Amino acid sequence: xxxxxxxxxxxxxxxxxxxxxxxxxxxxxxxxxxxxxxxxxxxxxxxxxxxxxxxxxxxxxxxxxxxxxxxxxxxxxxxxxxxxxxxxxxxxxxxxxxxxxxxxxxxxxxxxxxxxxxxxxxxxxxxxxxxxxxxxxxxxxxxxxxxxxxxxxxxxxx
Amino acid sequence: xxxxxxxxxxxxxxxxxxxxxxxxxxxxxxxxxxxxxxxxxxxxxxxxxxxxxxxxxxxxxxxxxxxxxxxxxxxxxxxxxxxxxxxxxxxxxxxxxxxxxxxxxxxxxxxxxxxxxxxxxxxxxxxxxxxx
Numbered sequence: 001x002x003x004x005x006x007x008x009x010x011x012x013x014x015x016x017x018x019x020x021x022x023x024x025x026x027x028x029x030x031x032x033x034x035x036x037x038x039x040x041x042x043x044x045x046x047x048x049x050x051x052x053x054x055x056x057x058x059x060x061x062x063x064x065x066x067x068x069x070x071x072x073x074x075x076x077x078x079x080x081x082x083x084x085x086x087x088x089x090x091x092x093x094x095x096x097x098x099x100x101x102x103x104x105x106x107x108x109x110x111x112x113x114x115x116x117x118x119x120x121x122x123x124x125x126x127x128x129x130x131x132x133x134x135x136x137x138x139x140x141x142x143x144x145x146x147x148x149x150x151x152x153x154x155x156x157x158x
Numbered sequence: 159x160x161x162x163x164x165x166x167x168x169x170x171x172x173x174x175x176x177x178x179x180x181x182x183x184x185x186x187x188x189x190x191x192x193x194x195x196x197x198x199x200x201x202x203x204x205x206x207x208x209x210x211x212x213x214x215x216x217x218x219x220x221x222x223x224x225x226x227x228x229x230x231x232x233x234x235x236x237x238x239x240x241x242x243x244x245x246x247x248x249x250x251x252x253x254x255x256x257x258x259x260x261x262x263x264x265x266x267x268x269x270x271x272x273x274x275x276x277x278x279x280x281x282x283x284x285x286x287x288x289x290x
Binding site (some may be wrong): 056068070075107109133135139 | 190202205236
């Protein structure tokens with residue numbers, strides 16, 4: 001569920017036939033609650049820390065640092081992105097599904113509050129950050145601070 | 159529109175010739191059942207409604223989404239790499255008669271919401287697909 005971050009992406013799968021069998025939705029909710037407390041008190045926040053929700057990819061070019069996270073089912077208004085003290089925080093709430101009178105047969109999609117903080121490996125300009133949420137993918141583009149941008153030194157040939 | 163066209167394809171028994179990578183992921187899914195219908199929620203971040211291919215044929219539901227790479231993997235050196243990006247694909251068997259004409263799909267914020275009305279219920283309202 002939320003927080004363990006290990007996506008159920010087994011790689012090569014063929015002909016996955018799943019019989020729908022009822023599960024206890026309450027068990028899932030209980031796990032969520034436990035998970036929330038763990039996240040609240042236990043987030044180490046290291047840039048290379050163990051898996052947390054949401055899962056992220058990060059990369060850089062000469063002038064920017066990019067962090068991308070898959071957070072489907074969330075609206076921009078339910079998502080907060082901060083850059084402060086050279087840390088990036090992604091925080092939000094994934095809404096509960098509306099079961100109503102029905103039965104929940106499977107519940108794999110994480111719900112509830114999440115927060116993840118990453119220590120950034122280079123100094124960034126906190127006033128120059130762009131966050132975009134598109135089809136469930138958050139992309140945060142951060143400009144590196146001027147003194148973090150490697151200056152390329154031209155080499156004279158004589 | 160999405161549901162109608164893809165379901166028609168499924169009923170006609172045609173198979174898409176789309177290039178299909180060997181590797182794909184399965185979505186996190188929720189399945190809810192009420193007296194009238196099954197509702198499947200599938201997380202497919204990075205997909206758009208045009209990328210989806212949904213088929214229902216004799217009890218088998220197939221969900222597929224083609225996902226375009228968002229970075230050039232050859233040129234990107236990841237500082238953190240916690241997930242991969244590839245097509246989504248999975249199949250389910252649904253052990254109950256479904257009113258295939260009444261199936262509807264909606265895709266929003268990377269989540270597919272698929273409604274499969276049970277055929278035992280007469281006079282089901284057809285729900286139009288909303289694209290956002």
